[in-house]
Amino acid sequence: MKFFVDTAEIDQIKELNDLGMVDGVTTNPSLIAKSGRDILEVTKEICSIVSGPVSAEVVALEADDMLAEGRKLAKIADNIAVKVPLTWAGLKTCKTLTDDGIMVNVTLCFSANQALLAAKAGATFISPFIGRLDDINIDGLELIEDIRTIYDNYGFGTNILAASIRTANHMSDCAKIGADVCTAPPNVIKAMANHILTDKGLAAFMADAKKAGIKIV
Numbered sequence: 001m002k003f004f005v006d007t008a009e010i011d012q013i014k015e016l017n018d019l020g021m022v023d024g025v026t027t028n029p030s031l032i033a034k035s036g037r038d039i040l041e042v043t044k045e046i047c048s049i050v051s052g053p054v055s056a057e058v059v060a061l062e063a064d065d066m067l068a069e070g071r072k073l074a075k076i077a078d079n080i081a082v083k084v085p086l087t088w089a090g091l092k093t094c095k096t097l098t099d100d101g102i103m104v105n106v107t108l109c110f111s112a113n114q115a116l117l118a119a120k121a122g123a124t125f126i127s128p129f130i131g132r133l134d135d136i137n138i139d140g141l142e143l144i145e146d147i148r149t150i151y152d153n154y155g156f157g158t159n160i161l162a163a164s165i166r167t168a169n170h171m172s173d174c175a176k177i178g179a180d181v182c183t184a185p186p187n188v189i190k191a192m193a194n195h196i197l198t199d200k201g202l203a204a205f206m207a208d209a210k211k212a213g214i215k216i217v
């Protein structure tokens, strides 16, 4: 499973990228706003750091305007994936950009039917939002499972990009189901390293090492 990092914060992207943890980046208008930077400028900088797909989201609602924005975003770098919302206008934009050879990430997916439409429109990525479904007591992981089954039934090439990841458990659960990619905030990726027994075991080893005066360098 590929790891995308869900942020527009350059330092955090660099830190995880240096560790080989970043196969791509996703942003959205809220994350760009949080960075306080110009969308074109910060996206260009991210693309210069990460070689995998970098999702940059349109802000228009009508298909013609989305297309103009998508084409402008795609000019930033070869690894841009234009992110469009799962609306009829977004699907239309997806089809046109895909036909032009541009990667498209269809976002704000909350149902298997929506994922089916995105695949038919040729999306490179579909982004089902697990956390936001969990927030309203609908099982987000079940949606990932349903999309996996549907895409496998018919051999759709669209990559399942599990998004709105809130916990480290979401990452391993998505990997078990067979999501192609998970996009998560840096703190969630880092939290995957945590285990109480690791902390406990390490404390015991350190205490014994101190007692025995073990020195290596």
Ligand code: E4P
Binding pocket: 006, 026, 027, 028, 107, 127, 129, 131, 132, 163, 164, 165, 183
């Ligand atoms: C990624 O593409 C999405 O924009 C992001 O994962 C949304 O996450 P949130 O629901 O935590 O805002």
